[in-house]
Amino acid sequence: MTMLLNGIEWAFIIGAFIFLIYMIVAGLFYCIIFIISAKQLRRKFELDEKEPYEDLLDSVDTKPISIIVPAYNEEKGVYSSVRSLLSLNYPEYEIVVVNDGSKDNTLSVMIEKFKMVEIKHVMRSRLETQPVHSIYRSTIYNNVYVIDKQNGGKSDALNAGINFSHYSYICSLDGDSILERDAFLKVMGPIIDSDQQVIGAGGSIRIANGCSIERGEVMRIGLSKNPLVIMQVIEYLRAFLMGRIGLSQHNMLLIVSGAFGVFQKEWVVKVGGYRTNTVGEDMELVVRLHRRIKEEKSDSKIIYIPDPVCWTEAPEDMKMLQRQRSRWHRGLFESIWLHKRMILNPRFGTVGTVSMPYYVLIELLGPVIEFLGYFILIFGLLFSLIDFKIATLMFALTFLYGSILSMSAVLLEEWSLRRYPKLSHLVRLFLYALLESFWYRPLTVIWRLNGFIQLLTGNRGWGEMKRKGISE
Amino acid sequence: MQFKHSIRRMFFMIVISIPFIVGTVVTLIIVLCFLFFYLLWRKLVELKIKEKKDKLKSKIQPIIHDYLIRGEDVRTRLIQKQPYLYEAIEEVLEDASKLLKGTEIQERITVFAKLYLEDYYVSRLNHARWSIRMNTLYNIEDFHLERFSETLMYRFSESNSKSIEEAYQIMRTLATFQYESFLDELVKTTNVFPLFIYKSILRRLDDEHIDYLVRHIHAVNQTFELAIIDMIGERKDLSYLTTIEQKLQSEDSEVRIHSLKVIEILGFVTDLSNLVPFSESAHFTERMLFAKVCRMLKKERFKATLISMLSDESWFVRNAAGEALAAFSDGNIILEHISLTHEDLFARDMAQQWKGDKF
Numbered sequence: 001m002t003m004l005l006n007g008i009e010w011a012f013i014i015g016a017f018i019f020l021i022y023m024i025v026a027g028l029f030y031c032i033i034f035i036i037s038a039k040q041l042r043r044k045f046e047l048d049e050k051e052p053y054e055d056l057l058d059s060v061d062t063k064p065i066s067i068i069v070p071a072y073n074e075e076k077g078v079y080s081s082v083r084s085l086l087s088l089n090y091p092e093y094e095i096v097v098v099n100d101g102s103k104d105n106t107l108s109v110m111i112e113k114f115k116m117v118e119i120k121h122v123m124r125s126r127l128e129t130q131p132v133h134s135i136y137r138s139t140i141y142n143n144v145y146v147i148d149k150q151n152g153g154k155s156d157a158l159n160a161g162i163n164f165s166h167y168s169y170i171c172s173l174d175g176d177s178i179l180e181r182d183a184f185l186k187v188m189g190p191i192i193d194s195d196q197q198v199i200g201a202g203g204s205i206r207i208a209n210g211c212s213i214e215r216g217e218v219m220r221i222g223l224s225k226n227p228l229v230i231m232q233v234i235e236y237l238r239a240f241l242m243g244r245i246g247l248s249q250h251n252m253l254l255i256v257s258g259a260f261g262v263f264q265k266e267w268v269v270k271v272g273g274y275r276t277n278t279v280g281e282d283m284e285l286v287v288r289l290h291r292r293i294k295e296e297k298s299d300s301k302i303i304y305i306p307d308p309v310c311w312t313e314a315p316e317d318m319k320m321l322q323r324q325r326s327r328w329h330r331g332l333f334e335s336i337w338l339h340k341r342m343i344l345n346p347r348f349g350t351v352g353t354v355s356m357p358y359y360v361l362i363e364l365l366g367p368v369i370e371f372l373g374y375f376i377l378i379f380g381l382l383f384s385l386i387d388f389k390i391a392t393l394m395f396a397l398t399f400l401y402g403s404i405l406s407m408s409a410v411l412l413e414e415w416s417l418r419r420y421p422k423l424s425h426l427v428r429l430f431l432y433a434l435l436e437s438f439w440y441r442p443l444t445v446i447w448r449l450n451g452f453i454q455l456l457t458g459n460r461g462w463g464e465m466k467r468k469g470i471s472e
Numbered sequence: 473m474q475f476k477h478s479i480r481r482m483f484f485m486i487v488i489s490i491p492f493i494v495g496t497v498v499t500l501i502i503v504l505c506f507l508f509f510y511l512l513w514r515k516l517v518e519l520k521i522k523e524k525k526d527k528l529k530s531k532i533q534p535i536i537h538d539y540l541i542r543g544e545d546v547r548t549r550l551i552q553k554q555p556y557l558y559e560a561i562e563e564v565l566e567d568a569s570k571l572l573k574g575t576e577i578q579e580r581i582t583v584f585a586k587l588y589l590e591d592y593y594v595s596r597l598n599h600a601r602w603s604i605r606m607n608t609l610y611n612i613e614d615f616h617l618e619r620f621s622e623t624l625m626y627r628f629s630e631s632n633s634k635s636i637e638e639a640y641q642i643m644r645t646l647a648t649f650q651y652e653s654f655l656d657e658l659v660k661t662t663n664v665f666p667l668f669i670y671k672s673i674l675r676r677l678d679d680e681h682i683d684y685l686v687r688h689i690h691a692v693n694q695t696f697e698l699a700i701i702d703m704i705g706e707r708k709d710l711s712y713l714t715t716i717e718q719k720l721q722s723e724d725s726e727v728r729i730h731s732l733k734v735i736e737i738l739g740f741v742t743d744l745s746n747l748v749p750f751s752e753s754a755h756f757t758e759r760m761l762f763a764k765v766c767r768m769l770k771k772e773r774f775k776a777t778l779i780s781m782l783s784d785e786s787w788f789v790r791n792a793a794g795e796a797l798a799a800f801s802d803g804n805i806i807l808e809h810i811s812l813t814h815e816d817l818f819a820r821d822m823a824q825q826w827k828g829d830k831f
Contacts, residue, residue: 014479193668393493396494399497411507415511423512423519426511
């Protein structure tokens with residue numbers, strides 16, 4: 001009996017130890033990334049934004065883009081999405097909506113509202129997809145197309161769009177994302193300037209809930225009062241401002257969000273397009289691109305633009321949010337597992353030796369260890385299995401990892417980009433960040449852990465996502 | 473037994489470092505709170521300044537507009553020296569520049585900027601912050617403050633700009649000023665700049681200086697040469713057609729390809745025989761461009777070649793050939809015929825696609 005109790009006591013102590021070491025290492029890593037990001041952001045502080053892009057507008061050089069919009073049961077929002085895409089500030093682009101076997105009236109809405117006619121087009125099937133039934137083109141807007149095909153999922157729809165696209169750059173866009181007018185100017189600028197060296201770029205995503213949006217344009221930036229939304233805003237700030245800028249600087253960026261990314265088509269086709277049997281298709285593509293870049297010993301890059309260019313609808317209730325987070329974690333795991341050979345492999349440069357391990361240890365295993373920490377903390381204290389001092393330490397580190405990093409991200413945003421105009425915004429964001437470790441973070445840990453469990457039990461779906469519609 | 477001891481020791485080590493770590497965390501919280509209050513205060517101050525600046529703007533705007541439109545002297549009426557006065561003036565001038573058109577007005581904007589902003593910019597050009605230096609450079613270009621030409625030229629020839637973006641903006645500005653020493657230097661220098669910056673420069677030059685560069689096209693590096701060729705296409709300038717046709721025979725395939733693209737844009741050649749070799753080129757891009765040029769020219773003598781191109785091995789070439797044939801007045805008939813009778817499947821497919829093209 002005493003042996004058993006001793007054993008449990010040891011287990012707790014060892015567990016606590018693992019937790020502590022992990023937190024300290026992870027915390028240090030984040031601090032380094034934070035500093036890299038802060039320097040980068042500060043540089044652009046107060047730069048007259050429109051000036052660098054005026055040249056691009058007049059330029060014939062500006063590479064045309066094919067915007068691919070996968071659509072499944074989007075009859076409510078697809079028209080306004082496409083309408084708002086039509087007012088983008090960019091010389092040449094086409095909009096390819098891919099109707100992925102919708103069961104509702106997505107297709108007929110598009111055909112009717114855009115006066116579309118069927119065209120006979122020879123599609124180059126460079127990527128394998130589910131069969132395409134027909135292709136339509138609008139008679140009022142020459143650059144709007146609809147591909148009607150058999151259902152195959154988001155990746156399959158994107159691949160079909162790629163097959164059809166006429167231009168050398170493709171942009172994958174979610175149906176409910178709103179792009180800023182100058183989004184493409186901002187994203188394509190570095191791509192053009194780099195003389196083809198940059199083959200992929202991700203834009204910064206901000207949360208649209210709470211902003212006033214008219215006819216597909218963000219008129220005024222606001223902050224929702226819903227606590228869940230506020231927390232998500234903070235999370236996005238943290239992820240984008242700190243994680244992505246820092247990693248992008250050294251070509252280690254592994255996530256170009258599925259909500260908005262621009263890629264050079266040839267590269268995407270070269271690596272085989274989007275993968276259809278994963279839920280994290282956006283990240284998986286980027287990992288595969290990095291892999292190919294290193295295998296070819298090319299000096300191509302994938303970068304990230306910190307200037308917010310894309311606004312998206314965030315889930316406002318727990319159930320939806322939970323589903324989303326579990327799904328993301330599953331996708332993360334799948335993307336990494338498929339390319340596990342790259343981990344710690346020097347052949348893949350810093351992506352292999354730094355990024356991948358980072359994503360495995362911190363992003364993927366993070367929830368497991370954090371959960372371990374919570375467990376030990378609560379039960380350890382309850383049953384006096386750990387020392388009070390150690391408990392304080394553990395809690396302090398949890399707080400560091402959660403609230404402190406989030407508070408820093410909020411302040412970093414205010415110090416550099418300042419997209420939230422009101423004083424009350426700053427106050428609300430900071431206070432909620434302060435409280436993060438007490439409620440929100442444990443919740444996300446449980447949800448992500450849930451994703452792991454789903455993987456082990458073989459759950460593979462996307463779940464239903466209710467669209468509210470954010471445009472008036 | 474040993475194991476238990478080492479665990480105890482580790483335990484002890486942690487106990488020692490607890491105050492350190494907890495202390496760090498508490499310090500961080502305090503620091504962050506301080507930063508928070510600082511940023512909050514700063515935001516408040518900035519919002520107030522913005523209010524004052526907007527008020528100032530609405531006061532000076534009619535005065536400045538009066539000057540721009542009627543030429544009335546304003547010196548006596550703008551003596552406030554608030555720090556945001558410069559920003560206010562810049563913004564009013566920028567807005568006016570977009571709103572009020574006309575050379576006289578643009579000149580007056582320059583005069584006004586010279587008077588109130590020039591000295592301010594001298595110090596701003598050397599500011600520690602990159603974004604401020606860039607903004608200053610942008611404004612120097614927008615307001616045509618040519619007094620800075622020599623300074624900028626010096627920075628260019630000594631290659632001592634602090635960052636590559638500044639170097640590029642300096643080049644653009646010197647181009648806007650039509651600064652001839654800069655153009656000379658650009659032609660002579662062994663430095664090769666990226667294509668996009670050459671084009672950026674060319675877009676800002678007036679006819680006289682473009683002419684100068686075209687006349688020296690043999691003396692420049694390949695990238696600059698390509699930029700000049702592309703520029704002729706952008707300007708849709710037929711007067712340089714002979715130069716382009718000469719370039720069609722260049723040994724450099726990139727030069728040939730860029731020249732073909734320009735021919736496509738211009739839609740005209742003086743000597744059709746210059747084009748013929750391209751239909752059989754080993755580079756598929758050249759064959760494709762040949763077809764695209766044919767689409768613009770619509771010459772009967774190339775119909776047969778286009779038809780044979782419908783079975784080319786490259787999809788791009790086949791597609792361009794199909795599009796070209798569709799442009800002929802009897803294109804539909806030809807394509808209909810091919811879609812039904814040609815022996816090559818690719819050709820039939822391509823003809824099928826292009827025959828009913830309403831667009």
